Amino acid sequence: MTFAKPTVWGIGSTRAMRVHWTLxxxxxxxxSRAIRTRTPETQTKxxxxxxxxxxxxxxxHGSLVLTESAAIIGYLTDTFPxxxxxxxxxDAVQRAKLNEWCYFVMTExxxxxLYLIRRHEGLKEIYGEAPEAVASAREYFLKQVNAMSDKxxxxxxxxxxxxxxxxxxxxxxxxxxxxxxxxxxxxxxLSYHGRVAERPIYHQAxxxxxxxxxxxxx
Numbered sequence: 001m002t003f004a005k006p007t008v009w010g011i012g013s014t015r016a017m018r019v020h021w022t023l024x025x026x027x028x029x030x031x032s033r034a035i036r037t038r039t040p041e042t043q044t045k046x047x048x049x050x051x052x053x054x055x056x057x058x059x060x061h062g063s064l065v066l067t068e069s070a071a072i073i074g075y076l077t078d079t080f081p082x083x084x085x086x087x088x089x090x091d092a093v094q095r096a097k098l099n100e101w102c103y104f105v106m107t108e109x110x111x112x113x114l115y116l117i118r119r120h121e122g123l124k125e126i127y128g129e130a131p132e133a134v135a136s137a138r139e140y141f142l143k144q145v146n147a148m149s150d151k152x153x154x155x156x157x158x159x160x161x162x163x164x165x166x167x168x169x170x171x172x173x174x175x176x177x178x179x180x181x182x183x184x185x186x187x188x189x190l191s192y193h194g195r196v197a198e199r200p201i202y203h204q205a206x207x208x209x210x211x212x213x214x215x216x217x218x
Contacts, residue, residue: 005028005029006059006060006061007060009050011211013036014174016069018057018173019059020208021201022077025086042056050067055067057069059076061079070170073170074102077166085164086163094160097160101159101160101171102166102167104144105170106170109171109178114137114141117137117138118177138181145186145189149188152188172193172196
């Protein structure tokens with residue numbers, strides 16, 4: 001199965017949001033398959049052939065299939081020209097600094113903290129309650145964001161200076177998640193969130209990813 005232009009399976013999740021936002025920032029024409037997590041659409045044989053994990057998002061481009069949001073958006077920025085104002089690393093040092101941000105946010109904030117809260121607080125009817133684990137995850141998240149707040153503040157408008165990058169897209173989606181969970185973010189992170197949220201394409205992606213739920217003043 002091959003796809004002439006990028007095709008994205010998935011809407012309605014933080015991780016799908018990253019993919020839609022990146023594609024819109026890059027100005028790439030793509031097809032969106034609006035399926036949601038934990039729905040019958042993810043249980044079909046067609047979808048299982050693309051992603052045996054039966055999770056969203058999934059990107060197909062030509063014969064390539066990718067199923068992890070950070071890998072997807074990294075691939076997109078390596079494949080399509082970066083428009084003015086979008087950061088693309090020009091050497092190994094810049095790439096390493098970009099990757100450092102991405103890996104930090106994906107591991108320390110997303111996987112180790114927010115997803116645990118999501119499973120055992122937001123989806124406790126599926127995964128069971130674990131109040132001590134949730135409390136520990138909240139504490140750990142705040143420890144990590146407070147440790148990074150000065151570095152975010154000193155970076156500039158965005159994490160890589162004055163151009164948006166995939167690191168910003170990953171961090172911003174995690175901060176949206178944290179705000180929804182009423183985590184007490186440091187002022188530097190709140191100010192950063194406010195700056196990034198001024199981008200019109202961010203709101204365009206939110207409307208696309210959360211149809212019927214999101215308005216610009218949400």
